[in-house]
Amino acid sequence: MPSMQQLASVRGVIFDMDGLLLDTERLFKKAYQRSASQHGIVLKDSVYDMMIGLRSDASQRILREQLGPDAPSAAIIEGARHYYYMQIEEEGIPLRPGVREMFDYLDELDFPRAVATSTHHKLATLKLRSVGLLDRVVGIVSGDQVAHGKPAPDIYLAAAKLIGIPPEECLALEDSPPGVIAARKANCVTIMVPDLQAPNAVTRSMANFIYESLHDVALALKGARAIPSS
Structure with missing residues (x-):
């Protein structure tokens, strides 16, 4: 069973892009x-x-x-x-609800963060720059930079390495089944924030948590960090 202690142990964050950060x-x-x-x-x-x-x-x-x-x-x-x-x-490119709030809270925590997206690196860079998020991440790992795309874990393993945090201490945020599977295979603490696809049996079994928005994720992180460690 997922526990808030899993969230409390997180030291870095890896975001999917389309459908998670960007409403594209x-x-x-x-x-x-x-x-x-x-x-x-x-x-x-x-x-x-x-x-x-x-x-x-x-x-x-x-x-x-x-x-x-x-x-x-x-x-x-x-x-x-x-x-x-x-x-x-x-x-223009609209943001998903809670994106700015989530990034601002991670700034407070001084957590490193990366983007792990199936989108080609050049296009991902242009998109993130256009919405003012490119300078707020350590970097991007894109589908064209790894041997196997999602649902293989390659992209999340590479992103964890990029930010210098072990995968099991990385929070992975995803909106799609392939992304959720990839993140869990990489041993990340995985949260699904559904967009076009509602959680199914596979994503419910593999995601550690499911929240409606990044606003809810930020609240959950704050709550988890407020719990005294045993």
Whole structure:
């Protein structure tokens, strides 16, 4: 059973990015569905849900498998990128609730933090810079920098090494099943903050905690650190 003592033992934090820090999964989903519709295809929510949290090679493979060999998958992917970047340029990148509060509290604790994202490093850097978070992390470990993407633990092991904290003393924050699995395989204390996907049997069994927002995570950390050690 998870205990608040697990949170009290944390000395560093590793964040997922899309869907956890940045409210971008909805934008990408909208872009994919808009692109598919241009080719007369209805991209079901259930198909996009399977793609969340994975590296682009894995997510695009799922898209091709689900749409079948006759679908213009390459054109849909390219169109989705176009619409996604267009939305970001027009609307900016919104943050998920509680992000600033969480970072401010970690500043108080002087906790090192990193981002572990399936997104390509160059794009992840641009996104985090645009919302003012790039200078507030030690660095980024991206999907293109590790041998195996989520749900393999590689990205979290690398992020823990980057901030110089043993994985078991790192808090990993994730919104997707592949990310939750990756973080737990790396032996991080894992919290799921659901976005588009509600917790399922797998994520409920693997996440140490599930909270509704980063605001709730910050409150939980504060509460855990206020408990006297036995």
